[in-house]
Amino acid sequence: MPAYKRILLKLSGEALMGDDAYGINRATIVRMVQEVREVTQMGVEVAVVIGGGNIFRGVAGGSVGMDRATADYMGMLATVMNSLALADTMRQEGMTARVMSAIAIEQVVEPYVRPKALQYLEEGKVVVFAAGTGNPFFTTDTAAALRGAEIGAEVVLKATKVDGVYTADPKKDPQAKRYAAITFDEAISRNLQVMDGAAFALCRDQKLPIKVFSIFKPGALKRVVQGEDEGTLVHV
Numbered sequence: 001m002p003a004y005k006r007i008l009l010k011l012s013g014e015a016l017m018g019d020d021a022y023g024i025n026r027a028t029i030v031r032m033v034q035e036v037r038e039v040t041q042m043g044v045e046v047a048v049v050i051g052g053g054n055i056f057r058g059v060a061g062g063s064v065g066m067d068r069a070t071a072d073y074m075g076m077l078a079t080v081m082n083s084l085a086l087a088d089t090m091r092q093e094g095m096t097a098r099v100m101s102a103i104a105i106e107q108v109v110e111p112y113v114r115p116k117a118l119q120y121l122e123e124g125k126v127v128v129f130a131a132g133t134g135n136p137f138f139t140t141d142t143a144a145a146l147r148g149a150e151i152g153a154e155v156v157l158k159a160t161k162v163d164g165v166y167t168a169d170p171k172k173d174p175q176a177k178r179y180a181a182i183t184f185d186e187a188i189s190r191n192l193q194v195m196d197g198a199a200f201a202l203c204r205d206q207k208l209p210i211k212v213f214s215i216f217k218p219g220a221l222k223r224v225v226q227g228e229d230e231g232t233l234v235h236v
């Protein structure tokens with residue numbers, strides 16, 4: 001039995017590179033989609049927000065000295081590309097997905113319209129929210145928190161490069177220990193930077209829990225959805 005009826009899944013854009021230097025690694029995206037499919041087959045309604053670090057990092061060199069807002073719009077466009085790739089891979093794997101963009105690009109992707117998104121979810125379609133929040137100075141983590149709150153998701157699942165929230169950045173501090181659970185206030189006061197402050201604050205205010213877990217660990221998503229001990233739960 002799944003522990004949740006509706007989830008907002010945040011997938012790291014950077015993780016899409018797999019072992020490549022940038023872009024979308026085919027085997028990686030297929031594996032991610034197959035894991036999402038397992039969860040939809042359990043009857044869980046799934047909305048997805050995907051980052052853009054895999055593409056944007058590839059062009060970031062050219063963005064040095066660039067106006068921040070312009071660079072951020074490029075980042076948002078990168079998430080649109082990832083969203084289209086993700087939805088198309090879902091189609092190839094026999095799922096039905098719809099991409100909705102926070103920025104109007106009408107020939108390419110339909111705009112985000114909340115009631116329509118809710119309808120798709122009720123129909124069992126996977127909804128991929130593209131272009132983040134549509135605003136510069138934000139991240140796709142904040143988009144995940146925002147859309148998660150809007151669609152009434154029970155939890156935001158952050159699938160990332162680390163397998164949970166640690167006492168310090170585990171990539172820099174080998175002594176860092178993983179929390180099984182932590183409150184929002186504690187995570188904020190300890191300045192644990194696994195998600196940005198805006199995303200954290202929004203989830204805390206809306207009492208929307210976040211589960212942080214590894215995107216690389218096979219079966220982790222399913223375990224999280226089944227309510228098993230996996231990753232770190234951030235709660236009120």
Ligand SMILES: Nc1ncnc2c1ncn2[C@@H]1O[C@H](COP(=O)(O)OP(=O)(O)O)[C@@H](O)[C@H]1O
Nearest residue numbers: 012014160161164165166168169171192193194
């Ligand atoms: N206290 C912490 N616990 C876990 N990860 C942390 C912590 N502090 C910093 N990090 C870093 O946060 C990164 C994950 O966040 P982020 O850059 O938002 O990834 P993405 O958006 O690609 O999923 C990890 O790679 C990790 O190195």
Ligand SMILES: O=c1ccn([C@@H]2O[C@H](COP(=O)(O)OP(=O)(O)O)[C@@H](O)[C@H]2O)c(=O)[nH]1
Nearest residue numbers: 013014051052053072075132133138139140
């Ligand atoms: O609401 C948003 C979401 C994203 N971005 C931009 O898009 C980039 C890609 O998203 P993110 O870094 O969150 O992706 P990930 O780390 O998951 O690869 C960000 O760095 C921002 O520049 C933005 O400006 N507003």
